[in-house]
Amino acid sequence: MDDDELIASLAGGDDMALRQLFDRHAPWLAARLRKALPPDDVEDVLQETFLAVWKNAGTYQPRGTPAAWLWVIARNQAALLLRKQGPTTQALLDEALLDEDRPVSDPAEAVATRTDLDVAAAAALGPPGCPDREVWRLRYEEDRPVAEVAALMGVPEGTVKSRVHRARRLLRAALGGVE
Amino acid sequence: MNIELTDVTRTFGRNKAVDGVSLAVGPGVFGLLGPNGAGKTSLLRMLATVLPPSSGTVRLLDKDPGRPAARTQIRRRLGYLPQNLGYYPSFTVAEFVEYFALLKEMPAHQVPKAVAAAVEQVDLGPRAKARLRTLSGGMLRRVGIAQAIVNGPDLLLLDEPTAGLDPEQRVAFRTLIRDLGQRATVVVSTHLVEDVGTACSEVALMAEGKVVFRGTPDELTAQGEGHEIGDSPLERGYGAVLAASRKQVAA
Amino acid sequence: MNDPSWNEPISGESRSAATDDIDLDRVWVNVAAEVWRRHPGRLERTAARLLRSPGLARALFTTPSLLLPWLIASAVVLAVGALTQVGAGQPLVWLIAPAVAAVGIAYSYGPGLDPAWELSCSMPVSDRLVLLTRGVAVFAVNAVLGLIASIATLATHAAQPTITAQLTFAWLLPMTAACALALAVAVAVRSAIAGAGAGVGAWLTLVLAHSATDYGATDGAGGVLSAAALTSAITDANLYLPYLAVAVCCAVIVLFATRPQRGLL
Numbered sequence: 121m122d123d124d125e126l127i128a129s130l131a132g133g134d135d136m137a138l139r140q141l142f143d144r145h146a147p148w149l150a151a152r153l154r155k156a157l158p159p160d161d162v163e164d165v166l167q168e169t170f171l172a173v174w175k176n177a178g179t180y181q182p183r184g185t186p187a188a189w190l191w192v193i194a195r196n197q198a199a200l201l202l203r204k205q206g207p208t209t210q211a212l213l214d215e216a217l218l219d220e221d222r223p224v225s226d227p228a229e230a231v232a233t234r235t236d237l238d239v240a241a242a243a244a245l246g247p248p249g250c251p252d253r254e255v256w257r258l259r260y261e262e263d264r265p266v267a268e269v270a271a272l273m274g275v276p277e278g279t280v281k282s283r284v285h286r287a288r289r290l291l292r293a294a295l296g297g298v299e
Numbered sequence: 300m301n302i303e304l305t306d307v308t309r310t311f312g313r314n315k316a317v318d319g320v321s322l323a324v325g326p327g328v329f330g331l332l333g334p335n336g337a338g339k340t341s342l343l344r345m346l347a348t349v350l351p352p353s354s355g356t357v358r359l360l361d362k363d364p365g366r367p368a369a370r371t372q373i374r375r376r377l378g379y380l381p382q383n384l385g386y387y388p389s390f391t392v393a394e395f396v397e398y399f400a401l402l403k404e405m406p407a408h409q410v411p412k413a414v415a416a417a418v419e420q421v422d423l424g425p426r427a428k429a430r431l432r433t434l435s436g437g438m439l440r441r442v443g444i445a446q447a448i449v450n451g452p453d454l455l456l457l458d459e460p461t462a463g464l465d466p467e468q469r470v471a472f473r474t475l476i477r478d479l480g481q482r483a484t485v486v487v488s489t490h491l492v493e494d495v496g497t498a499c500s501e502v503a504l505m506a507e508g509k510v511v512f513r514g515t516p517d518e519l520t521a522q523g524e525g526h527e528i529g530d531s532p533l534e535r536g537y538g539a540v541l542a543a544s545r546k547q548v549a550a
Numbered sequence: 551m552n553d554p555s556w557n558e559p560i561s562g563e564s565r566s567a568a569t570d571d572i573d574l575d576r577v578w579v580n581v582a583a584e585v586w587r588r589h590p591g592r593l594e595r596t597a598a599r600l601l602r603s604p605g606l607a608r609a610l611f612t613t614p615s616l617l618l619p620w621l622i623a624s625a626v627v628l629a630v631g632a633l634t635q636v637g638a639g640q641p642l643v644w645l646i647a648p649a650v651a652a653v654g655i656a657y658s659y660g661p662g663l664d665p666a667w668e669l670s671c672s673m674p675v676s677d678r679l680v681l682l683t684r685g686v687a688v689f690a691v692n693a694v695l696g697l698i699a700s701i702a703t704l705a706t707h708a709a710q711p712t713i714t715a716q717l718t719f720a721w722l723l724p725m726t727a728a729c730a731l732a733l734a735v736a737v738a739v740r741s742a743i744a745g746a747g748a749g750v751g752a753w754l755t756l757v758l759a760h761s762a763t764d765y766g767a768t769d770g771a772g773g774v775l776s777a778a779a780l781t782s783a784i785t786d787a788n789l790y791l792p793y794l795a796v797a798v799c800c801a802v803i804v805l806f807a808t809r810p811q812r813g814l815l
Contacts (some may be wrong), residue, residue: 135428135585139578139582142578147574159571159572167580170581171581174581182668349671372798381669385665385666386666386667389610393588397588399673402609403605403606403675404605407598411587413578415583427582427586427588520715530623
């Protein structure tokens with residue numbers, strides 16, 4: 121059965137369909153969430169995601185993107201989790217923002233933004249290993265200071281800063297300037 | 300020691316089903332072998348606190364099952380699969396396992412997760428909401444195993460657990476009891492020698508109500524040197540010990 | 551994010567990479583726990599609180615589903631009895647009801663009523679309490695069915711003098727005695743069949759023996775097996791106290807035979 125059929129079936133109470141959906145989609149959802157959250161939180165979010173899927177399957181409108189629907193639910197559950205965890209997390213996330221001129225007060229929105237950006241980075245900046253992608257990974261995914269990034273990449277700090285600038289520009293363009 | 304039996308006897312009328320059995324068993328998988336009518340089921344029933352001994356002392360999990368309060372405590376930490384389980388045909392798999400989880404006085408908030416884990420462990424996840432009347436014999440046996448393990452017992456008693464299971468399921472079963480035997484005492488009673496020979500750390504052979512052999516599966520195999528009857532070394536050992544015990548009775 | 555492709559798993563993302571430290575099996579068990587969960591009804595929840603045992607409440611509430619086959623069988627038998635006429639139009643309900651109930655009560659011991667009975671005996675929840683409650687439930691079911699059949703026949707045969715109000719209700723007392731006897735024997739001998747035999751046998755013997763000594767009582771026209779003679783086991787008020795005594799004695803025997811040290815098996 122394809123995903124739309126599975127979701128329709130599980131809306132009717134078919135727990136086997138939920139299991140199949142889980143087997144198909146939990147792995148990539150886990151991988152994506154893992155980029156922003158520690159393992160325990162990923163497990164909690166996945167659990168809440170599929171329970172939400174079970175409860176809300178009736179509201180799903182088949183538009184050909186069941187994976188997108190699942191990701192939105194997962195993202196919202198991640199946001200809920202982070203909101204519960206409080207201000208410390210927010211402080212850590214503020215540093216990882218794309219645009220430091222635009223502080224985001226809601227950590228939920230921040231992590232949502234951040235995980236989407238990770239996905240966008242893969243597309244807009246090129247394959248892993250290339251300079252733009254590397255600098256993005258070291259600076260924003262691993263939160264390293266500019267000096268450390270420069271040392272790791274074997275380039276002057278100035279180069280790091282200009283690459284960061286270019287990466288941001290590429291991403292902003294790719295995202296179409298949408299928040 | 301999770302099981303301590305001292306000179307335990309059980310008679311039904313004039314029939315001595317269990318005749319002076321003494322055993323001490325700790326954690327691990329313990330195989331109880333023997334032909335039908337050897338007294339294995341009666342012994343297991345006494346371990347399950349369902350039958351009191353006619354004479355001798357029984358100590359389970361360091362408690363005396365003869366005293367009601369202690370017996371209740373033992374039963375909370377017990378898992379039992381009788382030879383003939385009996386099912387409620389209209390119950391689903393999950394409902395059946397949950398029923399016995401509740402009867403075992405598991406804290407109510409732990410029950411749903413324990414039930415789900417037990418059902419998954421016996422590989423019946425896809426059938427969790429199927430009614431028992433729709434299941435095959437092998438599946439029903441696995442439901443029985445699930446209810447026995449649902450409370451994470453310290454003492455797990457399984458009477459002919461592999462009846463109806465296909466070879467692949469038997470392999471899965473042996474893996475399961477090996478895992479459980481890390482921390483609990485698992486007693487498996489069966490007349491199929493090969494079934495548990497490889498999973499058990501120790502075996503005992505019963506004949507005519509008595510224990511005629513106690514040792515490791517390798518030691519049982521060693522008994523079979525020169526014995527002709529049996530398709531495998533373990534079966535030959537089993538046959539040799541039984542033959543010797545019959546000669547002793549006749550003498 | 552209007553471009554839907556951001557939301558699709560990108561082909562470069564592998565399904566197993568980066569998830570080695572995430573236990574998806576454990577996640578699934580937690581999801582399944584909620585999905586497969588049974589939600590007990592309000593009655594059961596109340597009973598669980600009152601009895602301080604969710605297990606005992608559940609055991610008692612599964613009784614109706616176990617009793618259903620028994621209910622149907624008893625209803626059929628009693629309906630047949632109500633419709634059958636003997637001699638001057640006596641319904642057989644009063645004769646059948648105690649026997650049917652005795653059989654039912656005897657079988658609440660053992661796997662007759664509860665297929666997983668042996669396993670239930672190894673449970674911490676009090677098997678004795680469950681047995682007694684199920685026995686009472688079987689008795690109540692038979693009493694109600696018998697009363698319905700009996701009152702129905704009284705209504706339809708109101709004109710006939712041999713069907714009296716006494717006959718309509720008085721059979722409940724010998725029924726109680728027969729049931730208590732059946733359960734006591736079943737529990738003492740550890741056999742449902744023995745209990746059923748004892749209950750039915752004792753009742754039949756009493757009916758026949760009493761009618762033999764009393765056959766001239768009502769109309770004097772028939773012998774031992776006349777309808778009037780057969781009812782004497784119920785209509786004779788001298789028997790009421792003995793019935794009660796038998797019931798009480800057997801109840802004590804049941805309580806003693808199911809004491810915790812002895813167990814049920």
